[in-house]
Amino acid sequence: MNLESLDRRWVFLGVAVLTFGGLLLPFRLPQVPGETSISYYNALQNLPPGSLVMISADYSPSTRPELEPMHRLTIYHALKNGHRVINIALWDVGVNQTALAMGWALAQLASEGVHPRKDVDYLNLGFKAGGEVVMSQMGSSIPTTFRKDQEGRYIWENAEIPVVAGLHDMKDVDLLVTISAGSPGINQWLAQVQKRYNVATVAGVTAVMAPELYTFYHSRQLLGFLGGLVGAADYEKLLGMTERGDAVGLSILVPDFANRAMVAQSLIHYALVLVIIIVNVDFILRRRARGGRS
Amino acid sequence: MTLYEVFLGWMVVFFTLAIFSFLYKDNPIYKFAEHVYLGAAVGYGVVIVYAQVLEPDLVMPIVDFLRHLWGGPTAVYGEQYEVSPGWRLVALALSIMIWARLTKRFNWWSRWALAMIVGAYAALRLVGDAQAYLVAKINATLLPLWPMPGNPLLDADGGIRWVSVEGPSLLTNWLIVLGVAAVLIHFFFSVEHKGPMKGASRFGIMILMITFGSSFGYTVLARVSLLIGRVVDLQERATGDYFYATYIIGAAMITYFVGVKLYERAAGKA
Numbered sequence: 001m002n003l004e005s006l007d008r009r010w011v012f013l014g015v016a017v018l019t020f021g022g023l024l025l026p027f028r029l030p031q032v033p034g035e036t037s038i039s040y041y042n043a044l045q046n047l048p049p050g051s052l053v054m055i056s057a058d059y060s061p062s063t064r065p066e067l068e069p070m071h072r073l074t075i076y077h078a079l080k081n082g083h084r085v086i087n088i089a090l091w092d093v094g095v096n097q098t099a100l101a102m103g104w105a106l107a108q109l110a111s112e113g114v115h116p117r118k119d120v121d122y123l124n125l126g127f128k129a130g131g132e133v134v135m136s137q138m139g140s141s142i143p144t145t146f147r148k149d150q151e152g153r154y155i156w157e158n159a160e161i162p163v164v165a166g167l168h169d170m171k172d173v174d175l176l177v178t179i180s181a182g183s184p185g186i187n188q189w190l191a192q193v194q195k196r197y198n199v200a201t202v203a204g205v206t207a208v209m210a211p212e213l214y215t216f217y218h219s220r221q222l223l224g225f226l227g228g229l230v231g232a233a234d235y236e237k238l239l240g241m242t243e244r245g246d247a248v249g250l251s252i253l254v255p256d257f258a259n260r261a262m263v264a265q266s267l268i269h270y271a272l273v274l275v276i277i278i279v280n281v282d283f284i285l286r287r288r289a290r291g292g293r294s
Numbered sequence: 295m296t297l298y299e300v301f302l303g304w305m306v307v308f309f310t311l312a313i314f315s316f317l318y319k320d321n322p323i324y325k326f327a328e329h330v331y332l333g334a335a336v337g338y339g340v341v342i343v344y345a346q347v348l349e350p351d352l353v354m355p356i357v358d359f360l361r362h363l364w365g366g367p368t369a370v371y372g373e374q375y376e377v378s379p380g381w382r383l384v385a386l387a388l389s390i391m392i393w394a395r396l397t398k399r400f401n402w403w404s405r406w407a408l409a410m411i412v413g414a415y416a417a418l419r420l421v422g423d424a425q426a427y428l429v430a431k432i433n434a435t436l437l438p439l440w441p442m443p444g445n446p447l448l449d450a451d452g453g454i455r456w457v458s459v460e461g462p463s464l465l466t467n468w469l470i471v472l473g474v475a476a477v478l479i480h481f482f483f484s485v486e487h488k489g490p491m492k493g494a495s496r497f498g499i500m501i502l503m504i505t506f507g508s509s510f511g512y513t514v515l516a517r518v519s520l521l522i523g524r525v526v527d528l529q530e531r532a533t534g535d536y537f538y539a540t541y542i543i544g545a546a547m548i549t550y551f552v553g554v555k556l557y558e559r560a561a562g563k564a
Contacts, residue, residue: 012317019518019525035460065523066516092342129347136418148350191422195430207516211509219434221426228512229519251530252523261522268518 003282011275018271022264023250028242029266031259036217037234039224043175043202044074049082051174052167056189057087057094057101059181063206064097069232069258070204071179072101073239075122076108084163085122086173088146090134090184095127095150097179104253119161126150131184135192139170170197179204186213190221204231229265232258295535303536307543310524315547321554323547355382435474437467473501 033041044053055074059067078085087098102124109116116122125146128134137145143156155161166172176199180186186203194201200223205213207228216222226235236242241255250260312327359379388407395404441447441454446462449455455463479491480498487495532540 009318015518015521016525019521020529023522023525023529063516063520065526066519092339092346095342095346127342127346129343132415132418132422136422152350188422191419191426195425196422207512207519208509210512211505215431215434219430221430228515229522230515250526252526257526261519261526264522264525265515265518269514272514 002286003279004286014271015268018268019264022267023261025263027263028256028259029262031233031237031242031262033234033238034230036214036225036227037231037238039217040202040204040226040231041077041224041235041238043200043223044077044081044083044177047081047083047174051083052086052172053078053083053175053177054086054088054173055098055177055179057089057098058091058178058185059097059206060091060093061097063181065252065257065261066206066228066232067179067181067204068097068101068252070226070235071097072104072108073232073235073241074177074179074204075101075105077239079105079109079116079121080112080114083174085116086163086167087122087124089127090131091181092127092129095124098124108255120163123155123161123163124150125155132188132192135184135188139193139197141169142167142172170199173199176201177203180209181206182209185209186222186225190216194221204235207231229258229261233262300536300539303531304539304543306527307531307536307539310528311540311543311547314524315551318551321551323550352382352386355379356386435470437462437471439464439467439471472497477501 047053055071055078057071059071075085075087087102089095089098102122106116126149128146130137134145147154147156149155149161153161155164170176170193176189176193178186178189178201180189180203186205186209189201189203193199201221202224203213203222204226205228207230210225210227210231213222213225213227217225226232236256236258242259244255250257254260309327309331312323313331315321316324356379359382388410391403391407393404394400394402438445438447441464447455447464447467455461457463457465476494476498478498479494480487480502485491528540530536532538
């Protein structure tokens with residue numbers, strides 16, 4: 001069989017079978033958290049209780065499997081440690097993602113007997129269009145940028161909403177977290193806010209974006225980051241979610257989703273490496289047979 | 295499980311499989327799903343932008359200002375809004391000028407609005423990008439290349455950190471500095487690449503290839519993760535709770551494609 005002329009739909013079919021099969025396997029692979037994931041975890045873990053954590057949902061449902069686990073776990077982690085959480089979104093559909101992540105985190109915390117209060121422990125400021133302009137404006141004044149919250153309430157200087165007390169601009173934010181799938185996202189936050197206002201920043205990003213973040217991590221512009229499904233699996237491990245994943249049937253909502261999905265992920269990676277080796281060997285053998293350069 | 299949830303489940307399965315059907319070949323089911331997706335995404339975006347941006351930042355302030363002018367009950371404009379109504383009217387005028395692009399006579403108006411946007415963004419990014427990308431990264435490349443007292447290449451016991459996965463080490467610092475220099479030399483075309491320049495340039499290419507390779511690996515990781523997300527959704531909806539939506543819709547689509555194939559064959563023979 002000539003591999004050069006193999007119908008690529010056979011490869012698609014093979015990947016589909018491996019994915020379905022991999023997700024049915026009843027075990028998890030050992031997950032050893034990487035350095036950047038541990039740094040992300042530590043950035044939240046080492047904050048003093050009551051710190052103000054701003055979480056920006058800069059992604060859409062298209063990247064949900066990678067980013068939603070890290071988004072909801074970040075909210076869970078911050079609220080569990082007694083921090084104040086301010087949610088914002090610079091992508092219009094980020095508002096829905098925040099609602100999903102928030103709902104999951106609150107349900108998880110409730111199952112552990114922790115009951116954060118809206119307006120006291122957390123608040124959703126909603127979406128604001130403008131990307132970098134919004135970020136820059138938040139550097140000088142957050143009340144001017146977000147006059148109302150997601151529910152349309154005037155929140156500033158409101159005694160019934162103490163979660164924003166003392167929040168004037170980005171310098172008042174103790175940790176900025178961006179869950180980012182593109183632009184506006186982590187690159188813009190670094191340029192417009194992190195460096196200009198010296199705000200401690202961490203990011204959860206898609207795997208496509210992860211390689212370029214290593215440079216920001218080594219220059220200490222980023223305190224840590226989670227890259228793709230592996231990053232989410234690391235974070236689950238660090239938060240002890242792998243001990244709770246005994247739910248029957250895999251769903252994106254189970255606490256150890258990323259760890260269980262890593263079985264299929266790894267299986268496909270091994271298969272792709274194998275395919276690359278096979279087609280290259282086939283290519284070299286055919287070129288030799290034709291008398292070409294080997 | 296309510297009937298509405300079951301209906302949503304069937305929609306999820308149908309649109310997922312419809313989009314995946316493109317992997318077999320372009321077809322009307324895929325086209326339908328594509329158009330519905332784009333329409334829904336644009337429609338959702340318009341509603342969100344109106345509700346969360348245009349209404350609170352443009353429409354309501356102007357309405358309140360007009361009420362204020364006519365002595366209406368909301369005569370508190372100055373307290374409620376920090377930005378003056380004049381600036382909001384300027385923003386409105388610039389927005390309308392962009393729409394002038396759709397007319398033949400006044401389409402040049404849109405250039406003014408676009409010039410404003412381009413100018414503002416250029417100014418905004420100049421400072422931010424220079425600080426975050428240029429200065430910070432040059433600074434991060436200025437690394438110690440020899441262990442000296444007080445620099446991070448010596449550990450607490452005074453020993454040399456030759457190799458370390460976590461944190462700086464002699465090897466990684468040399469690799470970063472030489473790698474950056476070699477890549478810069480590779481893109482420096484004012485001097486012919488021969489002699490030592492050729493060797494440095496080839497090392498630069500190797501560094502670039504390793505970088506592209508890791509980016510490719512991460513990209514595969516990302517795409518497979520998205521596939522896993524869809525497959526998990528399909529598996530969830532293959533149960534009795536959803537009346538086996540995945541199996542039924544999947545079988546219906548396969549039947550459709552087989553039917554079309556048989557019809558095309560028959561028509562070709564005829």
